[in-house]
Amino acid sequence: MESVDIAVLLTVFGSILCFGSAAVLALSWAFRNGQFDNFQRGALSIFDADEPVGEPTDFFPDHRPITPAHDPQHEAIQGE
Amino acid sequence: MAVTILARDHLRLQAAQERVTIDRSCRGPVLAFSATALFWLLVGSLLALLASLKLHSPYFLTGSAIWTFGRVRMAHLQAVALGWSSLAAMAACLWLMCRLARVELIYPRMLYLACALWNVATTLAVAGILLGDGTSVEWLDAPTYAHPFFVAGVGLVTAWVVATFRRRREAHVYVTQWYILAAVFWFPWLYTVATLMIFWIPATGVIQPVVNWWFNHNFLGLWLTPIGVGTAYYIIPKILGRPIHSYYLSITGFWALALFYSWAGIHHLIGGPIPAWLATASTVGSMMMFIPVIAVAINHHMTMIGHFHRLKYSPALRFTVFGAIAYTAVSFQGSIESLKDFSEVAHFTHYTVGHAHLGAYGFVAMIFFGLYYYMIPRLTGREWYSSKLIRLHFWCSAVGITLYFTALSIGGWWQGRMLNNPNVPFANIIMYIQPYLALRSVAGTMMTIGHIAFAILFIINLAGWGRQRSGGPTLFAQPPQLTPSELPKADSLMNAPVTQLQP
Amino acid sequence: MDRGMILFIGVLLTFTSSWLGLVLFPFWQLQNQPAFQTSPEEEPYPRPLQGLAWTGMKVYQKNGCMYCHSQQIRSERFGNWWEDPTGIMRTGGDIRRGWGTRRNVPRDYIYDSPTMLGTMRTGPDLANIGSRYSATWQHIHTYNPRALNSWSIMPSFAFMYRKERIVGSRSEKALPLGREWTVRPGYRWRPSPNEWAAILQQSGDQIKARFLRESGQPISDWTTPETQQQLLEFWLATPEEDWQILPTEEAEALVAYLLSLRKAEYPLPEAKE
Numbered sequence: 001m002e003s004v005d006i007a008v009l010l011t012v013f014g015s016i017l018c019f020g021s022a023a024v025l026a027l028s029w030a031f032r033n034g035q036f037d038n039f040q041r042g043a044l045s046i047f048d049a050d051e052p053v054g055e056p057t058d059f060f061p062d063h064r065p066i067t068p069a070h071d072p073q074h075e076a077i078q079g080e
Numbered sequence: 081m082a083v084t085i086l087a088r089d090h091l092r093l094q095a096a097q098e099r100v101t102i103d104r105s106c107r108g109p110v111l112a113f114s115a116t117a118l119f120w121l122l123v124g125s126l127l128a129l130l131a132s133l134k135l136h137s138p139y140f141l142t143g144s145a146i147w148t149f150g151r152v153r154m155a156h157l158q159a160v161a162l163g164w165s166s167l168a169a170m171a172a173c174l175w176l177m178c179r180l181a182r183v184e185l186i187y188p189r190m191l192y193l194a195c196a197l198w199n200v201a202t203t204l205a206v207a208g209i210l211l212g213d214g215t216s217v218e219w220l221d222a223p224t225y226a227h228p229f230f231v232a233g234v235g236l237v238t239a240w241v242v243a244t245f246r247r248r249r250e251a252h253v254y255v256t257q258w259y260i261l262a263a264v265f266w267f268p269w270l271y272t273v274a275t276l277m278i279f280w281i282p283a284t285g286v287i288q289p290v291v292n293w294w295f296n297h298n299f300l301g302l303w304l305t306p307i308g309v310g311t312a313y314y315i316i317p318k319i320l321g322r323p324i325h326s327y328y329l330s331i332t333g334f335w336a337l338a339l340f341y342s343w344a345g346i347h348h349l350i351g352g353p354i355p356a357w358l359a360t361a362s363t364v365g366s367m368m369m370f371i372p373v374i375a376v377a378i379n380h381h382m383t384m385i386g387h388f389h390r391l392k393y394s395p396a397l398r399f400t401v402f403g404a405i406a407y408t409a410v411s412f413q414g415s416i417e418s419l420k421d422f423s424e425v426a427h428f429t430h431y432t433v434g435h436a437h438l439g440a441y442g443f444v445a446m447i448f449f450g451l452y453y454y455m456i457p458r459l460t461g462r463e464w465y466s467s468k469l470i471r472l473h474f475w476c477s478a479v480g481i482t483l484y485f486t487a488l489s490i491g492g493w494w495q496g497r498m499l500n501n502p503n504v505p506f507a508n509i510i511m512y513i514q515p516y517l518a519l520r521s522v523a524g525t526m527m528t529i530g531h532i533a534f535a536i537l538f539i540i541n542l543a544g545w546g547r548q549r550s551g552g553p554t555l556f557a558q559p560p561q562l563t564p565s566e567l568p569k570a571d572s573l574m575n576a577p578v579t580q581l582q583p
Numbered sequence: 584m585d586r587g588m589i590l591f592i593g594v595l596l597t598f599t600s601s602w603l604g605l606v607l608f609p610f611w612q613l614q615n616q617p618a619f620q621t622s623p624e625e626e627p628y629p630r631p632l633q634g635l636a637w638t639g640m641k642v643y644q645k646n647g648c649m650y651c652h653s654q655q656i657r658s659e660r661f662g663n664w665w666e667d668p669t670g671i672m673r674t675g676g677d678i679r680r681g682w683g684t685r686r687n688v689p690r691d692y693i694y695d696s697p698t699m700l701g702t703m704r705t706g707p708d709l710a711n712i713g714s715r716y717s718a719t720w721q722h723i724h725t726y727n728p729r730a731l732n733s734w735s736i737m738p739s740f741a742f743m744y745r746k747e748r749i750v751g752s753r754s755e756k757a758l759p760l761g762r763e764w765t766v767r768p769g770y771r772w773r774p775s776p777n778e779w780a781a782i783l784q785q786s787g788d789q790i791k792a793r794f795l796r797e798s799g800q801p802i803s804d805w806t807t808p809e810t811q812q813q814l815l816e817f818w819l820a821t822p823e824e825d826w827q828i829l830p831t832e833e834a835e836a837l838v839a840y841l842l843s844l845r846k847a848e849y850p851l852p853e854a855k856e
Contacts, residue, residue: 043323045252046180046314049088050095055321058394058454060467135705138729138736143769145742150647216644217697266598273602277610278697285692287610289700294605302598342601351657352700353687358609365601424662428653428704499704500662502679506707507734513705514736 098182105184106175107459109191111542113171114452116199118538120163121445123206125528127156132524136517146210154214154221158205161219161299162230165440167198168448169307170237173260175455176314177241180257181248187240194236201229217278217288219296227275231268238264255330259310262338266302270295286354290346297345300439305407306337308447309376312404315447315454316383319397320390325382333375340368347418350427366418373411380404395470400450402478406442410435425500430513430520431492434485441527442481449477449534456541465546469533476530484523491516613689619851628849631694632840639840642743642833644697651737653701654710656683656847683711683847685854691846706737710846721838722758722830729771730764741769743834749827757827761820765828772819779815790818 047053131152133140141147178185185191205222208214213223222230241264245257274295277283283291317324324330343365350359384401391398413435417426426432453470457463464470495513498504540546618627632640643649659675667673677683687710692698701708716724720731726744728735744758746768758765766772774782783790791805794817802810830838 042252042254043317043327045250045254046318047321047323048095048099049091050093050099051318051321053321053323056319056390056394057321058319058396060393060395060470061463061465134738135736138738139770142739143741145646148646148740148742149738150650151645153650154647212645214645214647215697216647216649216699218650218702221647269598273606277606282696283610284614284616285695285698286689286700287606287613288696288698290609291606294601298601338598339600342598343605346605348702349700351661352655353689353691355609355612355689358605361604428702430705432702500676501666502676503667506680507732510734510736517736 099179102178102182102184103175103458105188106178109185109188109195110171110175110455111459112192112195113167113174114456115538115542116195117164117167117171117448118452118535120159120167120202121531122535124156124160124164125524125531127152127159127206129521129524129528131156132517132521136514136521145212150216151210151212151214154216155206155209157219158202158209158222161440162198162205162222163202165304165444165448166234167195167202168451169263169304169444170194170198170234171455172307172311172448172451173237173241173264174244175459176256176311177244177260180250180254180314181244182250183244183247186243186247190236191240194233194240196233197229197236198233201226201233204229215279217292219299220274220278220292224275224279227271227279231272231275234264234268234271238268254314255324255327255334256310256314258331258334259306259313262334263303263306263310266298266306270298270302286352289349289352290354290358293345293348294342295345297348298342300444301337301341301344304440304444305341306334308403308444309337309407311447311451312380312400312407315396315400315450316380316404319394319400319454320383320387322383322387325379329375330379333372333379336368336372336375340365340372344369344414344418347423348427348432350418350420350423363418363420366415369411369415373408373415376404377408381408395464395467395474396450396454398450398474399446399453399477402474403443403446403450406438406446406481410439410443413438425493425496427496428499429492429496430488430516431496434488434492437481437488438485441477442485446477446481449473452534452538456538460541460544462541462544462546464537465540466537469537473530473533473537476526476533480523480526480530483526484520487516487519487523491519616690616693618693619690619849628851629691629694629846632843635836635839636843637840638832639836639838639843642837643840644699646740648709649699649701651703651705652707652709653704654708654844654846655700656685656687656708656710658686661686677708680707681715682708685847685850687846688851688854690851690853709841709844711844711848713842713844714848716841718838718842719759721841722834723760725834725837726758726760726828726830727764727769727771730760739769740834740837743831743837744768744828745831746826746828749825753822753827754829756829758830760822760828762823763819765823765826768828774815782818790814793821794818 044053051057130141130147131149134142134147134149134152145151174185174191201222204226208223208226209221213225214221215223241260245261274291277291278288282288313324313330344362346354346358346362347366350363352359380401381404384404391401416422417432417435426435453464491513495509498509498512618629620627657675657677659678662674662676673679678685691710692700722744724731724737725740727739727741728737729739746765747754763772791814794800794814795802798817802813804810805814
């Protein structure tokens with residue numbers, strides 16, 4: 001086996017080791033930290049009491065209902 | 081009953097105040113990044129148009145060294161990739177990190193410095209190239225004296241993003257934060273390693289293009305893509321008021337992207353004088369990219385399903401969804417493009433240029449346009465001046481990039497077929513491709529018009545010549561039960577001292 | 584351990600893996616490749632660029648030539664998709680176009696920095712351009728490509744040439760070009776009908792005499808549109824009497840570099856198919 005071949009093997013195994021340990025470390029942290037406990041909660045973390053799920057938050061300047069209740073789609077979203 | 085309503089309204093007001101406080105703390109630095117990014121977008125558009133025109137009308141502005149095609153093309157790339165896209169990406173990182181960590185921005189002066197450093201670097205790059213210091217290293221054309229400024233600028237931003245992350249009040253780390261954190265680590269390394277190996281301690285011969293393409297592909301893949309995808313992961317659910325389809329998939333997608341994207345770059349040298357296994361390894365990496373791309377596609381598009389009518393009402397959503405669709409398209413195209421049979425035709429042609437623009441413009445720029453339309457009113461407390469101009473911007477950009485992509489894909493493909501056939505004289509290829517190059521100029525003109533409309537909107541908003549925002553969903557929804565006298569006005573919240581807003 | 588640290592390490596390691604595989608390993612494999620020599624007496628190949636050619640490489644670099652011109656000849660087996668007259672799919676377009684006699688290998692580039700392989704062929708490949716054209720051809724083509732190929736979309740680099748009044752006799756280095764290319768450097772010039780009329784009035788007889796002498800064509804009637812056109816074209820193809828176009832040092836250097844590009848000529852053992 002030439003030194004080139006050894007180098008290829010080292011690189012490949014080194015990479016696998018790096019990939020593997022990276023993924024294991026990050027995932028184990030995420031599990032311990034409870035990042036995966038409740039995925040729905042994770043997805044909801046960007047909403048708050050003022051911009052809750054079910055209320056769209058962006059409109060063209062001249063196309064803006066004052067309250068969500070005026071939005072024709074409001075009922076449909078609430079229903080989900 | 082009345083008590084619960086009031087309690088809910090109080091919570092709502094508190095949440096609104098918290099968000100306004102955070103947005104207000106970001107205002108200065110994020111606007112500085114956004115405004116200078118937009119400036120470079122305009123510069124880049126004009127350079128692009130010039131380069132495009134010169135390619136089918138060689139007598140246009142000929143006879144001047146500064147405006148010769150090669151220099152203008154290099155300057156265009158630095159202006160749009162390092163100027164516009166990177167500054168906008170950093171603005172996105174700063175604002176999204178504050179919002180998602182639910183903390184105010186600290187040490188704004190450091191960020192003004194970062195913004196200044198980056199702009200000095202971009203100015204040196206663009207002016208240096210035009211005056212004859214370009215390096216002809218694709219994507220790294222900036223003269224070497226610009227490098228320290230770029231590294232220092234992004235280094236400060238990275239330090240700041242990490243500091244904000246560590247101060248976070250929100251326990252959950254949202255998927256967008258994963259993407260942002262990864263990107264701000266990747267990019268400084270990437271840039272430093274690439275410039276070191278190509279310019280400061282130059283590697284031998286073909287190692288340089290190998291490092292070069294590893295950098296180029298990762299510039300899009302590990303810097304602009306994570307921030308673009310991360311932005312869409314925030315903007316789309318936030319605008320719709322609807323959590324993303326599968327949060328689990330989004331995290332899987334993140335790690336698949338981290339693993340495979342960084343391996344994909346060398347297929348750009350397919351057939352070239354490099355060890356064959358390198359291109360093969362990259363082809364494998366490119367094919368594996370189907371995993372994260374499909375994960376992101378499912379998430380973005382399934383979140384949208386049943387809500388496409390919203391595109392009619394929300395400017396930010398229009399741009400963002402266009403960008404998300406372009407991301408899916410360009411990634412599938414990229415994976416297929418890395419295949420040997422396909423690459424044998426598409427390589428060395430305008431087909432690749434079309435692909436690059438679908439990625440850098442159709443995906444990245446459109447997502448950042450969407451971000452601007454969502455973010456800027458919340459930072460300035462002012463409404464966009466004109467819906468007409470927003471629509472003009474959207475249609476110019478959307479139709480422009482579609483035309484651009486279509487023209488170069490068709491023209492480039494046949495250019496590649498003819499290049500492979502030695503019986504076709506070179507003159508025929510040049511004559512064949514010219515109408516497509518002219519179409520590209522038409523498309524580029526449309527996109528530039530869109531950008532001018534965008535810049536006008538931005539300037540009016542920043543200068544305060546337009547309407548003030550008064551409540552409404554774009555800033556924060558008004559709790560309907562409170563009487564008007566009890567309601568804090570949006571602009572009063574924006575301008576009140578911080579202590580007054582603390583609940 | 585701190586959470587941020589874990590994310591940091593994860594991100595670092597994934598990224599490092601690609602750097603190891605795609606950058607460090609090929610670096611290690613190819614970094615110290617020597618020039619090729621069959622015997623100690625023979626000159627090694629390749630040789631580093633020197634003098635004017637090196638300066639010319641810098642001119643090529645700063646003007647972004649590689650954004651339209653690659654410098655790599657691909658293998659005999661690369662690039663399918665074209666049919667020969669018998670309907671068989673063939674490969675190896677690069678070599679068959681005459682761009683080089685063999686494929687390029689890493690050793691061809693060991694002295695290149697930056698290594699401008701290129702990724703676009705708006706124009707033809709230049710890896711071996713030095714063995715295809717003469718210095719004069721290169722100068723004319725750089726000065727204005729359309730003087731040689733009417734269909735060319737390459738920029739004119741007339742800014743690398745200077746227009747000088749002839750003192751004594753014309754310089755040997757002056758570009759052998761007709762006035763249509765030299766009156767307005769970088770463009771193709773045509774006199775307006777009034778200008779042409781004035782020129783004919785002033786020196787019409789001389790031009791006509793010269794035309795008859797050099798073309799050997801007997802023309803009796805100078806008034807037909809065809810003969811007038813012929814005369815104009817003839818006059819435009821003759822050089823300006825008092826002016827000459829000379830290459831600047833930049834142009835000399837660039838052409839020296841182009842002439843030095845012979846990357847697919849010398850046979851290398853590893854470049855055999």
